[in-house]
Amino acid sequence: MNQLGQLVFTGLSGLTLTDEEKKFIEKEDIGGVIFFSKNYESPAQLAELVNSIQNLRKEYPLFICTDHEGGRVVRFKTQFTQFPPMLEIAKLDSPKLVFDVATIMAEELLACGVNLNLAPVCDIWNNDQNKVIWDRAFGKDHETVSKFISSMIRGFETNHLMSCAKHFPGHGNTLKDSHYDLPIVKKSLEDIRNEELQPFIKAVKARVDMIMMAHIIVEDIDPELPCSLSPKAHAILRNELKYKGLILSDDMQMGAITAHRGTGEAAMMAIRAGSDLVEYRDMAEAQLGLEGLKKAQKDKTIKAAEFQDRLTRIEEAKKAYFTEYKPIYIPDLEKKFNRKQNQQFVEDLKKKIAEFNSRA
Template identity: 40%
Template sequence: MTTAAPPAELLAHRLLCVGFHGTTMSAALRDQVQRGVRAVALFARNYESPAQLRALCAEIRDAAEGPMIVAVDHEGGRVQRFREGFTAIPAMREVGDTASAEHAMALGQTMAAELAGVGVNLDFAPVLDVDTNPANPVIGPRSLGADPALVARLGCALLEGLQSGGVAACAKHFPGHGDTDLDTHFDLPRLPHPMDRLRACELVPFRAAIAAGVASIMTAHVVFPALDPDRPATMSPAVVDGLLRRELGFDGLVFTDDLEMKAVADHFGSVEAALAAVRAGCDLLCVCSDADLQARIAESLARAIADGALARQQVARAIGRADRVRARFSGG
């Protein structure tokens, strides 16, 4: 007897990491979870207090009747979604200035204790971008510094602190967003460095994080012509499957950056970018605000799975990687 293949709609929703509005579980989110969503990204708009957040995370898990990825950007500095009731984490540049791995690990442990305590089990941190461009409009103090070895050493300490406390880390933005001069929320940057430069600088922290056992990595909406002249890393098989999976040997969970960002939305279309990202080797597609767009992406993915344009074997591998993180970091 053969087991029936899972419905395409269920598989499509398993590929999404969705954001939503409100401080309680909305009917729309409940419907998405019932359809198969098992990853949620939280923002400041979802937060009132630790008690409220703990109840929200429990409600989400109850709706799923099983493990969920409940994620947040909790980097420190200006990118910390939960403020009142949480330790104020310094900007990573301040952490880098200490050059102390012990301090970085202790911060990771503090972050993990507070996040796990409310039911969050994945942190979109650390930022492993090497800040080699003082004019970078989006990374800057979010980076640990301009020295690849320092970023690698402290970034690994931070992620080890997080993961030892039961919260999955997500190193970002692969293969490196530190030397760009445009903000991917609004524009599509190109970083024209040759591969020898990328290997000597941008890739150093990511290689170290992989060796340290980082649970997940987030891609950059940045074009690297040395790897792929036409597509940003998020959508590029050469970057995700070729460089990250094959050359660097990473078989963990790969998130896209938010597909609503203009770097992909304006240049490729978010729906088209979602399909390309899965084909490139990404596992979870972040769509962080627009419920209508989330539905359209799910419909597009389901059609592609049903008609064979997206291989079920590849989809199964992506879901399997997410399942492993859900099982290891089971959260509340």
């Protein structure tokens, strides 16, 4: 496994693969694909798209991922069970409920061939003016957030869905939104260790498969570079938290990155800093990112041993998780969606939340 394409997650333009997308995925041996709402119409269409992508694999299946957090961050709406935001669910103070939510999510995603969920959100919503995280978080303090992190990870992993804790080292105390701008955190590293890092420590103990790096500058870690491009931030994750799994960048097309650096340069910096995978929502940008990595390989900006380290970690994760890919049998899908017991579960959940809120 020596293709640098394995280090790249690419987005796709629509509901089916274009000839150009097929060629890119197959020729470059791309490591993974990320889906957004533009890629979804129905479970059957999604499963067919996944089958067509996995047909292009060289050795191991591709990571197929999406942001399926519940609440407002869900790419697949119709027919998928829609859950209230995690901030609301956490009010019921039941890790078992969160495990059950994760189980339903896992069953539905896996039915369509999605094998990695970019969740749970480990951020603490400790700044009321922060709207980018807000109700995506489980709570306003690290004890609350930590309590539910392992329930969600275990719910995914018991059902063989890979999980990804995000956004390291914590995006809940920022004012700016990294989709558009580069947030700066002025909190001391000691305070961050005692608060923001605690849910990530819990995620590592729960054996989360991936951790996503945030596009934020934490002045006390690295005043020059966002954590996603900073060797110092990656070193905290590897050396202090003793995390051995995969590190994924947040979307490299977010304003926090693109406003300051070219695509190829940013990809090189993320991988050199210690990430294993870089993610792009559009194929044209994924191509530029991959060119940047090839250039870094050619001019030895990234050493061969460093590339090999990333590729080995990816291969080991795929080997551990993915047996031979079996195409999804589309007629079977119907009975896996719109299940009465799932709809009843959500109704009961909403009722309990409404009762709680009326008492609070």
